[in-house]
Amino acid sequence: MNIEELKIKIAELLPSATFEDGEWLTINIEPKDWPSFAQQLRYDEQLKFDFLFCLTCIDWKTHLTMVYHLTSTTFRHNIVLKAKLDRTNPEIETVSNIWKTAIFHEREVYEMFGVNFINHPDLRLLILPDGWEGKNPMRKDFEDPINMIRL
Amino acid sequence: MVEEVARTIDGDIIINVGPQHPATHGVLHLVITLNGETIKKVDPHLGYIHRSIEKMCESLSYRQFIYVTSRMDYLSAHINNHGCVLCVEKGMQIEVPARAQVIRVLMDELTRIASHELWWGAMAMDLGAFTPFFHAFRERETINDIMEETCGARLTMNYFVPGGVMLELHPNFQKRVKDFITLFKSKVDEYDELVTGNIIFQNRMKNVGVLSKEDAVSYGCTGPTARGSGVNCDIRKLYPYEVYDKVEFDEIIETAGDSFARYMVRIREMHQSIRIIEQLIDNIPEGDFQAKTKAVLKLPKGEFYSRVETARGEFGVYIVSEGGTTPYRIKFRSPGFSNLSALDHMARGGKLGDLVAMMGTLDLVIPDIDR
Numbered sequence: 001m002n003i004e005e006l007k008i009k010i011a012e013l014l015p016s017a018t019f020e021d022g023e024w025l026t027i028n029i030e031p032k033d034w035p036s037f038a039q040q041l042r043y044d045e046q047l048k049f050d051f052l053f054c055l056t057c058i059d060w061k062t063h064l065t066m067v068y069h070l071t072s073t074t075f076r077h078n079i080v081l082k083a084k085l086d087r088t089n090p091e092i093e094t095v096s097n098i099w100k101t102a103i104f105h106e107r108e109v110y111e112m113f114g115v116n117f118i119n120h121p122d123l124r125l126l127i128l129p130d131g132w133e134g135k136n137p138m139r140k141d142f143e144d145p146i147n148m149i150r151l
Numbered sequence: 152m153v154e155e156v157a158r159t160i161d162g163d164i165i166i167n168v169g170p171q172h173p174a175t176h177g178v179l180h181l182v183i184t185l186n187g188e189t190i191k192k193v194d195p196h197l198g199y200i201h202r203s204i205e206k207m208c209e210s211l212s213y214r215q216f217i218y219v220t221s222r223m224d225y226l227s228a229h230i231n232n233h234g235c236v237l238c239v240e241k242g243m244q245i246e247v248p249a250r251a252q253v254i255r256v257l258m259d260e261l262t263r264i265a266s267h268e269l270w271w272g273a274m275a276m277d278l279g280a281f282t283p284f285f286h287a288f289r290e291r292e293t294i295n296d297i298m299e300e301t302c303g304a305r306l307t308m309n310y311f312v313p314g315g316v317m318l319e320l321h322p323n324f325q326k327r328v329k330d331f332i333t334l335f336k337s338k339v340d341e342y343d344e345l346v347t348g349n350i351i352f353q354n355r356m357k358n359v360g361v362l363s364k365e366d367a368v369s370y371g372c373t374g375p376t377a378r379g380s381g382v383n384c385d386i387r388k389l390y391p392y393e394v395y396d397k398v399e400f401d402e403i404i405e406t407a408g409d410s411f412a413r414y415m416v417r418i419r420e421m422h423q424s425i426r427i428i429e430q431l432i433d434n435i436p437e438g439d440f441q442a443k444t445k446a447v448l449k450l451p452k453g454e455f456y457s458r459v460e461t462a463r464g465e466f467g468v469y470i471v472s473e474g475g476t477t478p479y480r481i482k483f484r485s486p487g488f489s490n491l492s493a494l495d496h497m498a499r500g501g502k503l504g505d506l507v508a509m510m511g512t513l514d515l516v517i518p519d520i521d522r
Binding site for chain 2: 022023024026050051052053054056058059067069073076080099100101103104105108126127128129137138
């Protein structure tokens, strides 16, 4: 499906979604809609987004944005999903039960940005050593007096 | 004195492989739960060479950050650079001259062969054969020499810049690449005689670490790892960049999904890379090797994503720009990170001795995983 067809289809599935322009169709969603909407994206016969090729987070200083890049290996269409999260207590439902690659990627976002993924099977530090819980190096206001490199 | 062995509640033994272990090809730490010799769980602990490259890039300009990416997947240095320059060019809407496009593809494919050569030698060594390593390095050395002449470095090359390539090709380049093709073709059959046809290798690799097509997609595997399971995922075919849509080559797909399938994909991919080089080496267009660009690059406000096919799989660069001279946020989607996440699933129920074969055919490069 091309961008216009996807837009119509997704507006049917989730009327509250808003769209942005970009290389690929970008959809803004509410975090509370995410678990059921993700199921629809993955298993809908016309969509079949089975490949989560990028999962990341952006710190906008006032809020966090979760970004999911999805593609379908059957139809070869791509979409980008964005969910705005509260910065003090960021929480979103995990998608690791739908796309297993999210198990690792969500653990990375958890330690780097402090996003709490609800119902994640194994949410603990992946890259950072023990004792870094609560300090999130990829946030913009992170300060490390010893190892900080400023260029 | 007998040391106490760490055990789970069920009585299973917990052992550590790494961080310093020859089979992990770097500092990867696996905590393995074993029932006898059968693997029940593999838990990778990463981060021993985590340099937070993404954070570093937030304070580097759009010309500078490219150099850092050679230090991620150091065996695909050119191709990592390629992903980055494509993303910057997409944002700046820079037209790359035809000559630079061809040079880039040639460099990419030489890098791919060099990377697969090293993988082949190292994997055979993991499985107990020392000789193939020297055979692989004999040919790889020739590629390193070609790189050294043109790019000035043998491993962490930095040759691609936004708008083209940094310097003109060395006058010897075409001749030496042709010499390499002749050498490679005369030697490549030795690879099959030494390893592929060897019954011991086949027994150690067939039906080991089976990954189904659905799981490969779900775990986000790309590159030869996924193509060994029958997934069409070659970015060069699906989303062609530069001149990949003008050259003839096949996307190698095997359907068995075991270690031997992944092995065969890489061996056959080397032949395809040679095919691409042969088509292009005599047809490098004349002209500029670099487009004219401003000294200071500023990406417009927005988000840009580019993807390239490295020797290990899909490498994605996601740049979020606020309009300044440095990226606001940059994310590298490294192929090794996703491929490694499938290791636990592959290894469960297998034997500890087979884990080396599975890791070998995943072709892990640890700086690529840790970033």
